[in-house]
Amino acid sequence: MPNESIYYLGDTARVPYGGKSATTVQRYSLEIAGMLLEENAKTVVVACNTASALALSPLTENLPVTVTGVILPGAQAAIAATRTGHIGVIGTRATIHSGAYERALHSLHPSVRVTTRACPLLVPLIEEGWLQTAITDQIITQYIGPLVDDGIDTLVLGCTHYPLLRTAIARLLGDTIALVDSAQNCANAVRDLLIRENLSALETSAGSLQVALTDRPDSFLRVAREALNLDVGEVQLREIIPHAP
């Protein structure tokens, strides 16, 4: 969607969301979504698994625009990839405990077997930039080894940070286990939605990317920039606008 203008808002003042309660994640998600609406967002993408798992319903109910989460696209990618019907899911504590992936996967295919594991150290590891170290490999083995032993044939990276560990995780999984994330399917879902709702940008529009954060960019921005090979341009610093309950 090269013609679309994307306003990306990262709540760095309050991350990580992955260990917080549903109530708090919902309040924070509504606040961040409100700030996106102020930027005249025509649709909102919840580009975070924890917020998608815990806050998609309140966001959908409260926002005047369409909302797309990353859980369903990730589940679709997993259903497309599995042959044996045994799918593993890794994510933050909040995502895994919510049961959102099991619900999404079973809504798409009631008989698939789902084995999940919360991996709370992976986000801090990635933010430390230890993407390819022996310690990282051991932590990955500690978390994911039991899923491999349990016979999964597909692993969902149920956290938007985890693709930065794709190489290290793939090393453990070998050739026989498929590794899927929600990114491509989520982008497809948004494109289809814009077409369906007649909201696509004109082909003559110059698309853009504006990155904004609620706290000063820290060293993670460097990691992200290098790992994603993405020029995020000038980063805006935004104050959080509290959500009126």
Added chain:
Amino acid sequence: MPNESIYYLGDTARVPYGGKSATTVQRYSLEIAGMLLEENAKTVVVACNTASALALSPLTENLPVTVTGVILPGAQAAIAATRTGHIGVIGTRATIHSGAYERALHSLHPSVRVTTRACPLLVPLIEEGWLQTAITDQIITQYIGPLVDDGIDTLVLGCTHYPLLRTAIARLLGDTIALVDSAQNCANAVRDLLIRENLSALETSAGSLQVALTDRPDSFLRVAREALNLDVGEVQLREIIPHAP
């Protein structure tokens, strides 16, 4: 101080502070301190190295009561322990980058040599409950090994989580490097302050501990309970009151 009543407020809705900017840590600290004043706190202890490092001045300027941080007590413990005058300090990214320990140590003893290291993975490791694992030992070696090689004779645990890793860290340090934290010295400083200000509780008072959090207690409470061997009783859930700028 068994006669004192302690109101402990943990900002679990927004932790960890260790990777956030000074501006954000200052705003959050003022908000939390305001909530303590509402509980009629007669003095405030900033029982967090990051908040002490970044927000002690604004807290001291803005609060109508005395404020005690943990950096100076930790620095005093280190000065008392060192023989060679080469002190290591580990802490969060924000604490280490603030330079607060160097300033405190040099204010007490201008000629000590200070070598610091930010250890952003230690807090998540502790919250995951991996206090005594081979992976934990390797991460500790990765972070602290260079300080040992550099010849420190004293190591300051510059984060209030780190004492939970004391056994694992001591294993790396051996018998020749002293391990100090601010807890005992901070408690002594508060006791002296209460006596000096004539604020001590009566010896007939029944002391108490009330623990409150800004987000639902997660699994870390179990780790803390077991590791500290502390009965925290019924935990209050408090909503954050935004700070008027």
